[in-house]
Amino acid sequence: MAEIVRMSGLTKRFGGAAPALDAVSGSVAAGEITGLVGPDGAGKTTLIRLMTGLMAPEGGELEVFGLDARRAAAAIQADIGYMPQRFGLYEDLTVRENLDLYADLRGLPRAERPEAFGRLLAFTGLEPFAARLAGKLSGGMKQKLGLACALLRKPRLLLLDEPGVGVDPISRRDLWSMVRGLAGEGVGVVWSTAYLDEAEACDRVLLLDRGRLLFTGRPSELTGRVAGRVFKVSGVEGRRRPVLARALDEPGIVDGVIQGEAIRLVVASGRDAGAVPAAVAAPPARVQPAPPRFEDAYVDLLGGGPGGRSRLAEATAARPGSGDGPGDRPVIEARGLTKRFGDFTAARDITFAIPRGQIFGLLGPNGAGKSTTFKMLCGLLRPTGGEGRIAGFDLRRDGAAARNRLGYMAQKFSLYGDLSVAQNLAFFAGAYGLGGRLRRERTALMTEIFDLAPHAGMSAKLLPLGLKQRLALACAVMHEPEALFLDEPTSGVDPITRREFWTHINGLVEKGVTVLVTTHFMDEAEYCDRIALIDRGRAIALGSPDELKARVADAANPDPSMEDAFVALVRDAGREGAA
Amino acid sequence: MSAQGAGSRAPRRARGPRRFAALVRKEVRQILRDPSSLLIAFALPLVLLFLFGYGVSLDATRNRVGLVVESSTPVAQDLAAAFRASRYFEVMSGRDRRAFEEDLVRGRIRGILVIPADFAADMASGAAASVQGPSARGPSMQVIVDGSDPNTAGFVQNYARGVVETWARQRAAEAAPRAPAITVERRFWFNPELASRNFLVPGSIAIVMTLVGTLLTSLVVAREWERGTMEAMMATPVSAAELLAGKILPYFVLGLASMTLCVLLAVLVFDVPFRGSAAALYAVSASFLMPALGQGLLISAATKNQFLASQLALLSGFLPAFLLSGFLFEIDSMPRPIQWITAIVPARYLIPCLQTVFLAGDVWPMFLRAMATMLLIGAVLFLLAARSTRKRIG
Numbered sequence: 017m018a019e020i021v022r023m024s025g026l027t028k029r030f031g032g033a034a035p036a037l038d039a040v041s042g043s044v045a046a047g048e049i050t051g052l053v054g055p056d057g058a059g060k061t062t063l064i065r066l067m068t069g070l071m072a073p074e075g076g077e078l079e080v081f082g083l084d085a086r087r088a089a090a091a092i093q094a095d096i097g098y099m100p101q102r103f104g105l106y107e108d109l110t111v112r113e114n115l116d117l118y119a120d121l122r123g124l125p126r127a128e129r130p131e132a133f134g135r136l137l138a139f140t141g142l143e144p145f146a147a148r149l150a151g152k153l154s155g156g157m158k159q160k161l162g163l164a165c166a167l168l169r170k171p172r173l174l175l176l177d178e179p180g181v182g183v184d185p186i187s188r189r190d191l192w193s194m195v196r197g198l199a200g201e202g203v204g205v206v207w208s209t210a211y212l213d214e215a216e217a218c219d220r221v222l223l224l225d226r227g228r229l230l231f232t233g234r235p236s237e238l239t240g241r242v243a244g245r246v247f248k249v250s251g252v253e254g255r256r257r258p259v260l261a262r263a264l265d266e267p268g269i270v271d272g273v274i275q276g277e278a279i280r281l282v283v284a285s286g287r288d289a290g291a292v293p294a295a296v297a298a299p300p301a302r303v304q305p306a307p308p309r310f311e312d313a314y315v316d317l318l319g320g321g322p323g324g325r326s327r328l329a330e331a332t333a334a335r336p337g338s339g340d341g342p343g344d345r346p347v348i349e350a351r352g353l354t355k356r357f358g359d360f361t362a363a364r365d366i367t368f369a370i371p372r373g374q375i376f377g378l379l380g381p382n383g384a385g386k387s388t389t390f391k392m393l394c395g396l397l398r399p400t401g402g403e404g405r406i407a408g409f410d411l412r413r414d415g416a417a418a419r420n421r422l423g424y425m426a427q428k429f430s431l432y433g434d435l436s437v438a439q440n441l442a443f444f445a446g447a448y449g450l451g452g453r454l455r456r457e458r459t460a461l462m463t464e465i466f467d468l469a470p471h472a473g474m475s476a477k478l479l480p481l482g483l484k485q486r487l488a489l490a491c492a493v494m495h496e497p498e499a500l501f502l503d504e505p506t507s508g509v510d511p512i513t514r515r516e517f518w519t520h521i522n523g524l525v526e527k528g529v530t531v532l533v534t535t536h537f538m539d540e541a542e543y544c545d546r547i548a549l550i551d552r553g554r555a556i557a558l559g560s561p562d563e564l565k566a567r568v569a570d571a572a573n574p575d576p577s578m579e580d581a582f583v584a585l586v587r588d589a590g591r592e593g594a595a
Numbered sequence: 596m597s598a599q600g601a602g603s604r605a606p607r608r609a610r611g612p613r614r615f616a617a618l619v620r621k622e623v624r625q626i627l628r629d630p631s632s633l634l635i636a637f638a639l640p641l642v643l644l645f646l647f648g649y650g651v652s653l654d655a656t657r658n659r660v661g662l663v664v665e666s667s668t669p670v671a672q673d674l675a676a677a678f679r680a681s682r683y684f685e686v687m688s689g690r691d692r693r694a695f696e697e698d699l700v701r702g703r704i705r706g707i708l709v710i711p712a713d714f715a716a717d718m719a720s721g722a723a724a725s726v727q728g729p730s731a732r733g734p735s736m737q738v739i740v741d742g743s744d745p746n747t748a749g750f751v752q753n754y755a756r757g758v759v760e761t762w763a764r765q766r767a768a769e770a771a772p773r774a775p776a777i778t779v780e781r782r783f784w785f786n787p788e789l790a791s792r793n794f795l796v797p798g799s800i801a802i803v804m805t806l807v808g809t810l811l812t813s814l815v816v817a818r819e820w821e822r823g824t825m826e827a828m829m830a831t832p833v834s835a836a837e838l839l840a841g842k843i844l845p846y847f848v849l850g851l852a853s854m855t856l857c858v859l860l861a862v863l864v865f866d867v868p869f870r871g872s873a874a875a876l877y878a879v880s881a882s883f884l885m886p887a888l889g890q891g892l893l894i895s896a897a898t899k900n901q902f903l904a905s906q907l908a909l910l911s912g913f914l915p916a917f918l919l920s921g922f923l924f925e926i927d928s929m930p931r932p933i934q935w936i937t938a939i940v941p942a943r944y945l946i947p948c949l950q951t952v953f954l955a956g957d958v959w960p961m962f963l964r965a966m967a968t969m970l971l972i973g974a975v976l977f978l979l980a981a982r983s984t985r986k987r988i989g
Contacts, residue, residue, distance in 0.1 A: 065826075069830075093831060094832045098830035100830075103823060105827065113621070113624065121617060121831045121833050122831055123832065
């Protein structure tokens with residue numbers, strides 16, 4: 017296939033900080049989907065902007081359609097379609113008016129419009145919403161409209177900056193198949209993403225990490241590197257989290273995650289199933305080879321994940337499991353929680369209970385109501401109906417007592433950016449009512465466990481993302497809460513930081529801490545003991561990851577992924593709703 | 596490859612007008628759908644005009660003063676009567692100035708007027724009466740004012756002088772009707788009643804246009820940066836010039852519409868005279884909108900953030916138009932360095948023109964000079980805005 021973008025030694029720096037792009041070389045071919053893969057801050061957006069000619073590189077060469085991007089930006093822009101990360105359309109114009117505007121800007125002759133609009137509206141399924149204001153569309157529909165506008169004149173190069181963010185799995189699949197169709201017609205597509213399952217489906221990837229290119233080539237080349245080294249251990253006796261922790265400390269194990277009831281392990285290069293420690297593989301457990309995934313290879317490429325030991329969990333006093341009387345009660349309880357904003361019901365009759373020492377996941381697309389449910393349960397939002405309890409305390413009547421028993425880690429970095437790391441720790445210790453020696457001890461412990469001492473004097477906002485996340489977790493667990501609320505705790509972070517994070521969480525859970533987590537990473541849902549799938553304000557399914565997957569398994573797809581389960585369950589719920 | 600590039604360039608140029616029309620149409624739709632734009636363009640001007648038309652007045656009518664008459668002679672009593680009759684003063688009489696000192700310090704009165712004991716004697720000696728401090732020549736009276744408020748102090752002093760002069764002239768005329776003394780007679784042209792409303796209202800039109808031109812424009816463009824729409828626009832074949840022009844035209848028209856509303860209100864509701872021509876009014880206003888819009892575009896391109904843009908627009912547009920334009924404070928009485936700064940405040944050139952167009956009529960040489968200066972400032976601002984719009988992204 018013809019190369020339409022060629023880059024060599026591309027470098028871009030903003031101010032005096034580390035370069036956003038550091039000597040990146042690679043290419044994009046016509047008729048292929050090229051994935052720009054990496055965590056937040058990897059340089060994906062910068063690279064796309066360079067390709068649009070909106071930004072000039074500092075060093076290196078960049079050619080688009082054989083034209084120098086520095087000099088021929090206007091000619092390049094005539095033939096590209098670009099969808100920025102933020103919804104780049106006018107929210108106060110209707111779907112049709114947005115299309116009209118872009119048709120004029122792109123010089124689509126009037127005679128061709130009815131046909132083009134009709135085709136694109138049908139293609140995106142937006143036909144019934146042509147007169148709706150773009151701001152009133154759902155996340156998925158917005159992305160589809162963005163795509164439609166970028167496609168008004170078929171571009172030679174389509175640049176999509178994280179089109180899958182904020183989009184439910186069903187819309188994500190729709191988007192993907194639309195783009196796949198375009199690639200089939202010869203369009204070169206660049207799709208940037210932090211989701212590794214999307215990366216795996218690309219024809220070719222550029223894997224970026226802090227501005228540097230880690231890998232370029234076909235995803236299968238990367239996953240091929242760990243072929244034969246990935247194993248699924250099922251039927252583990254007893255609790256699987258301590259087993260995983262033990263396995264991760266073995267030198268022969270590079271990476272490992274919880275996958276429902278099973279454990280997924282990647283062994284070191286040159287080793288085989290024999291590297292799986294006997295303690296893990298002991299019967300009745302069964303060790304089976306598993307097909308490698310992009311994420312396995314990615315972690316391997318980065319030199320493997322952190323060990324299984326959590327200093328945080330070791331420093332946490334164990335909470336006795338269920339005892340008698342009131343101790344028997346679930347730690348987190350939602351009973352018929354309902355929240356209405358005007359005539360819009362954001363959450364309807366949500367009920368579940370989480371026993372001590374379990375991880376419960378709220379899974380669903382943006383805007384489905386999981387954040388609303390989450391906020392009602394940690395006392396940030398007053399329910400319209402129903403009740404929430406933490407450790408037996410009613411959030412409405414004993415809000416303060418309930419809140420003192422929970423730790424909260426917000427979706428966005430919610431610490432004080434202008435305070436130093438040490439000041440943030442001291443502030444949160446104070447906010448949780450720790451005083452005197454206890455406060456000194458706990459802040460010193462957190463500094464040590466999360467290795468924050470070298471950055472103690474640094475403003476929190478200047479920390480790299482991984483460290484910010486560590487600090488946020490440190491502040492949330494400072495007061496040894498019984499219940500931990502994590503709102504999309506790992507979105508945008510690199511897989512190593514994610515591993516480290518889950519090692520801590522798994523360790524804490526083993527000590528009897530109860531965790532409620534929201535996520536739209538389907539694979540992250542596998543860490544949970546139980547999951548509630550939330551869609552359009554309702555809990556449409558509740559169960560363990562394996563139960564949910566089993567529910568949708570059929571002859572065509574005997575081993576469905578979590579995302580398959582989600583898509584199928586949401587479709588079923590929609591059908592029932594319509595019936 | 597290059598042949599294809601050249602081939603697609605020619606029709607692109609031909610599509611320019613349609614792209615521009617599309618941008619303008621989009622902008623107009625947004626303005627009509629966004630209540631906050633209409634609020635700033637039409638409701639805020641109303642509020643400002645009513646504030647300046649009814650609420651704020653710089654006229655020192657009915658200043659409350661203490662009058663101390665130390666002499667009981669008929670002459671002194673006659674002058675005291677003249678003060679009591681004056682429509683500029685509300686007089687509280689007393690025999691001892693010490694009785695009023697505290698009132699003055701507390702701000703209950705604006706000044707103390709003292710007709711001293713020797714006033715009549717000096718009067719009899721034949722010299723002209725005057726308001727002065729210690730004077731060796733002729734009868735004089737004393738005016739004590741609170742210097743911490745120089746504006747009011749000046750008013751009280753000037754009005755007191757006026758009362759004394761009028762009174763003295765009348766007496767002279769009554770005493771010696773034979774030979775009219777040569778006197779200086781004051782006449783205020785163009786604004787005979789010296790109603791401050793008559794020049795505050797035209798001045799506030801400049802403020803309103805600054806709000807629409809600079810504040811509103813900087814907000815809407817910064818919003819496009821914040822929402823990512825600017826970025827998406829820029830990746831299309833639209834040129835920076837088209838983008839800027841597409842923003843300018845709608846807000847230019849909006850600014851003139853807002854100005855028209857203000858003028859109608861000023862004339863119909865506040866009875867401000869309008870002696871010039873509509874052509875002059877629109878010519879100077881249009882010239883003023885150029886730097887105002889240029890400033891708005893520059894601010895938004897530099898900040899790309901609505902909050903910062905609004906702060907900067909208020910600081911660099913609204914406040915100078917208020918304080919450094921001669922609207923409230925006379926530029927000639929500002930310290931030199933501040934006067935130099937006012938040279939780059941576009942409103943400073945607009946306000947005298949507007950006041951002239953309302954109160955005097957068309958004075959084209961003055962208008963043309965002001966218009967040229969404003970257009971020059973506008974051209975510089977546009978150039979800067981165009982540069983930063985194209986170059987800086989993300």
